[in-house]
Amino acid sequence: xxxxxxxxxxxxxxxxxxxxxxxxxxxxxxxxxxxxxxxxxxxxxxxxxxxxxxxxxxxxxxxxxxxxxxxxxxxxxxxxxxxxxxxxxxxxxxxxxxxxxxxxxxxxxxxxxxxxxxxxxxxxxxxxxxxxxxxxxxxxxxxxxxxxxxxxxxxxxxxxxxxxxxxxxxxxxxxxxxxxxxxxxxxxxxxxxxxxxxxxxxxxxxxxxxxxxxxxxxxxxxxxxxxxxxxxxxxxxxxxxxxxxxxxxxxxxxxxxxxxxxxxxxxxxxxxxxxxxxxxxxxxxxxxxxxxxxxxxxxxxxxxxxxxxxxxxxxxxxxxxxxxxxxxxxxxxxxxxxxxxxxxxxxxxxxxx
Ligand code: DAH
Numbered sequence: 001x002x003x004x005x006x007x008x009x010x011x012x013x014x015x016x017x018x019x020x021x022x023x024x025x026x027x028x029x030x031x032x033x034x035x036x037x038x039x040x041x042x043x044x045x046x047x048x049x050x051x052x053x054x055x056x057x058x059x060x061x062x063x064x065x066x067x068x069x070x071x072x073x074x075x076x077x078x079x080x081x082x083x084x085x086x087x088x089x090x091x092x093x094x095x096x097x098x099x100x101x102x103x104x105x106x107x108x109x110x111x112x113x114x115x116x117x118x119x120x121x122x123x124x125x126x127x128x129x130x131x132x133x134x135x136x137x138x139x140x141x142x143x144x145x146x147x148x149x150x151x152x153x154x155x156x157x158x159x160x161x162x163x164x165x166x167x168x169x170x171x172x173x174x175x176x177x178x179x180x181x182x183x184x185x186x187x188x189x190x191x192x193x194x195x196x197x198x199x200x201x202x203x204x205x206x207x208x209x210x211x212x213x214x215x216x217x218x219x220x221x222x223x224x225x226x227x228x229x230x231x232x233x234x235x236x237x238x239x240x241x242x243x244x245x246x247x248x249x250x251x252x253x254x255x256x257x258x259x260x261x262x263x264x265x266x267x268x269x270x271x272x273x274x275x276x277x278x279x280x281x282x283x284x285x286x287x288x289x290x291x292x293x294x295x296x297x298x299x300x301x302x303x304x305x306x307x308x309x310x311x312x313x314x315x316x317x318x319x320x321x322x323x324x325x326x327x328x329x330x331x332x333x334x335x336x337x338x339x340x341x342x343x344x345x346x347x348x349x350x351x352x353x
Contacts, residue, residue, distance in 0.1 A: 001045065001053075005060050008038055012068050022079050025072065032068055039065055106342040109322060110211060110330055113238075113314040114193050117213055120237050121191045124230075126215075129190045131174035133197070137164050139173035143180070143297040144254040152253050157199040159208075167197035171214035172254060175290075175309060179218065179298030187219040188307070193314070204326045211314045218290065218300065218307035224259070227287055227308035231261055235284065238317060239266040246281060255288025255309055266320075275320075282320060285312035322348075 012032060019025050032038050039061065046057055107115075118128050131139075146152055159167040174192035182188060192214040200206040217226065228245065235243045243263050250260040263284045265276035272278040287310035292302035315327050322344055324330075329337045 001042065001049070001057050002060060004042060005057070005064050008032075008042075009064055009067060012071060016071055016075055019075065019079075022076070022083065025075055025079060029072055033065070033072075039068070106338055108330075108338065109318045109324070109341050109345075110314050112345075113318045113321070114211065114213065116238070117234070117314070117317075118191065118193065120234065121215070124189075124233070126189045126191050129174055129178055129192050130194055131168070131171070131177050131192060133168055133195055134161065134165060135168035135173050137166065139176050140166060140168050140170070143176040143294065144172050145291050145293045145297070146253045150253060152251075159197050159199055168194075169198050170196050170311065171212040172309070172311060174214055175216045175254075176294065176298050178216065179295070179300060182299075185300055185305075187217075189217050189219075191215045202328060204328070207315070207327050207331060209331070210327070213312050213314060215310045216290070216307060217309075218295070218305055220305060222289075222306045222308055224257075224289060224308070227259070227289070227310070230308075231285070231287065231310065235261075235263045238321065239263055242269065244270075245284075250286065250288075252286055252288055254291050254294050256291045258286070258288035261285045261287055261310070284316070284320075285310055287311070 015028055015031075016025075019028060030037060034040070042057075042061055046054055046061070049057060122128065140158075141150070141153060142148075158169050161167070171192045171194050174190075174194070178188055178190055178192075194211065195209055196212050197209050200208050202208060215230075217230070224247075228247070231245055232243075235245055243266060245264070246262050247259040248262065250258045252258040261284050262281035264270045265273060265280050265282055267273050267275040268280070270276075270280035272280050276282050287308065290307035290309050295302045295305060295307070315330055318324060318330070319327065322341060324341075
């Protein structure tokens with residue numbers, strides 16, 4: 001039996017030389033140390049030996065087991081590290097190769113205009129406030145001085161969800177919400193960007209969904225002069241330092257007086273061109289002094305407080321600024337349009353340098 005142990009010891013070293021991967025190694029391990037393996041087989045025979053031999057063979061067998069385990073462990077480590085080496089070699093990547101062109105996304109023109117306007121107003125101490133797109137009749141109309149039978153409601157053909165709830169037709173309800181929510185009834189300076197909805201048939205200049213930015217300032221002694229100064233800053237930021245504005249009388253139920261604002265044409269400088277239809281002026285936004293009824297409906301005392309408000313369409317501003325002729329471009333996810341716009345923007349930046 002001692003002889004057998006010696007032979008196995010020699011044989012295992014020879015067998016291990018032929019092993020080339022972890023699977024073969026595992027199979028060999030079973031052959032030697034498994035339940036029916038060579039080592040167990042000898043162990044079962046020890047019982048038949050006489051006592052004097054039992055001890056010695058037992059020790060030799062233990063020794064064999066340890067020896068085999070050590071050899072297997074060593075080879076396992078080596079094979080594992082070989083396998084890793086091979087994997088690294090196979091999966092080698094040449095990072096010096098030139099890459100394929102990666103298309104980088106660009107900021108949507110509307111987002112750009114909205115961001116620019118937000119940044120300007122934040123720098124003047126305004127808060128940016130958002131309101132719900134599903135709005136109540138109360139905030140969208142009633143509190144803004146548009147009673148149920150008010151003809152101006154027709155101007156804003158609406159998507160009603162129930163008799164009382166609708167997709168907001170304007171961002172003006174955020175004015176009313178903010179005034180209502182201000183428990184101290186103190187001063188307010190906000191702009192409110194967001195999506196609005198109207199039952200319009202989509203064409204070059206109409207979209208059933210578009211964006212607006214609302215502005216509201218409420219304080220003591222606020223006058224049209226404040227409105228004018230603020231809007232001058234706005235148009236100069238958006239259309240250039242030489243721009244002038246002019247007011248035209250208009251009508252909005254929530255302002256009195258209501259004032260339509262034109263900007264001097266940034267294309268011809270005011271001398272007349274196709275863009276300004278030879279008038280030298282381009283209509284840009286609606287505004288006015290907050291109607292006393294609106295102040296009152298939102299808990300402000302019109303004897304103490306006054307305010308101005310304005311509302312503009314980022315689509316219109318972007319269309320004018322970048323010469324975009326169809327409002328639908330903003331919503332059809334046409335990558336060509338967005339790419340062209342990006343190029344146009346870079347050209348305009350280069351020109352102004
Ligand atoms: N909400 C108006 C609209 O959708 C725009 C507007 C005009 C808002 C004058 C104002 C304002 O706050 O003062 O046509």
